[in-house]
Amino acid sequence: MAYQVSIFLENKTGHFERVTRVLKDNGINIRSMTLTHTVSGWGILNLLVDQPEKANQALQESGLSSALRRILAFGMEDHPGGLDDILLQLAQAGVNFLNAYGRVLENGKQALLIVDVDDYDLALEQVSKIDLYPLNDEMVYGN
């Protein structure tokens, strides 16, 4: 089961850097990320890192609102149409996302689609019906 680290961030100068400094100090490597902001002056930073538990703990200890959030990661081909192929399957399975982002594993060959869903267990059930299985942690966080 793979996790991303989600951090509540005010949209203020220097606040993003406050997060990356904690990660740097703890030797944590970022694999991928998204930053969502709202019109209300705050947003959420989602990080895919090599050591999610350690990152989450370090961020919380530094005083930030941070949480581990289960994600689903699927492999896809790193070529034109690769994302469309996997999205078509997910759509057929009936999976809807809150957020999604990607990561290239090997240039021109393999990539990852990471999706954040409202109901993790339901999504897992939906994809298993079409014989689609999320990747293991090693694949998601590893090199």
Place this chain on the structure above:
Amino acid sequence: MYWEREFETLERNKLRSLQLERLKRTVKQAIQSPFYKELYQRKRISADRLKHVEAIRELPFTTKQDLREHFPYGFLSLPKRDIIRLHSSSGTTGNPTVIFHNRHDISSWANLMARSLYCAGVRDTDVFQNICGYGLFTGGLGFQYGIERLGCLSIPAGAGNSLRQIKLMQDYGTTAIHAIPSYLGRLYEVFQAEGLDPRKDTDLRLFVIGAEPHTEEQRQRIEDMFGVKAYNSFGLSEMNGPGVAFECTLQAGLHIWEDAFLIEIIDPETLEPVPDGEFGELVMTTLDREAMPLIRYRTRDITRIIPGVCACGRTHARLDRITGRSDDMFIVKGCNVFPMQIEGVLLKIPEVGADYLITLERINGVDEMIVEVEVKKDWFNGDIARLDRLSKFITHQIRDEVLTKPIVRLVEPGSIPKSAGKAVRVVDKRVFDSVKL
């Protein structure tokens, strides 16, 4: 020139005699209420002891706290069957402040309101649009009765819906308006968006503004935008509502109707009267109210009496602008807000901490109340939609409590100063001034 020449231009010594006579009557009437009966018996106070108006200083003050503690009928000086209306403050935190009126009170208030409007130059030929909430809030019905007493064609438009307000103005040829100053900036923007110029496309000539602090520059901007004269007004629900003090057409301070209210300016710390012309807290006694007289009521508003006499011929004292409060109440968009009310709302929402910061700021010409709250760390799970729902929920809860919509900002934990000691809860970035004379 005057609505009631005999009262408005009464010589000061005669006004003083009238006040003494009415003060005695008021004390006699007040003793009919459970609150004053107990208080005055205990302190051996009777109307006969009052030999001159200044003797009022021997009477105890009445506070908002007293009103709340003796809610709802502790201040009622008449049998309930004689009461015909109540007005009440908003909110669900603690007891509201409620004021009762009998037929005489409503009539007397309507007359003061008509006198105030006349003093600002409103005439029975005017078409008067009251852009103000009706209901428990005093600004709606208070103005309504005054406008009718004066004889204008009244349009009880209510608050909000700018397009409809503009349509009413155009359909019926509105010449006079009552609204809070911060709304008028917004209204002007709607005029512009519609490709209209209020100076050319309406018959507007006169505004009555009030119920929220504003600067002289703001007033002048409103006058320029709409091509009107804008007159400042003052009132508070405990003293009926609007119609307490109004500017005359000379715009040189607000005449406070001293035949209806006895005023004192005190030092809020020592509770002693301040020297003439100096700023202090306004303390008021009703002189013409039967259902619910209030004696030495501490308004918490900081102002002063402008020295000298007004060229308009009215002998009643002139109040300066309200420059602040001696408690933590603030006014935004015409709504009175106590930080305790915000705190009360937040305490009932387990997802957020009890620390908060209120910032009052003028954004695009409109006063806004920004409420910053911290989301609890252990509740946060990275779901943006859940946070957004929480933010909206808090916004609605606060709106229901204080009747004005805040801008709620969720902030990182630890970014708000903790409530230890006398923490700053309200930062007012708006700028107000007093009348320069």
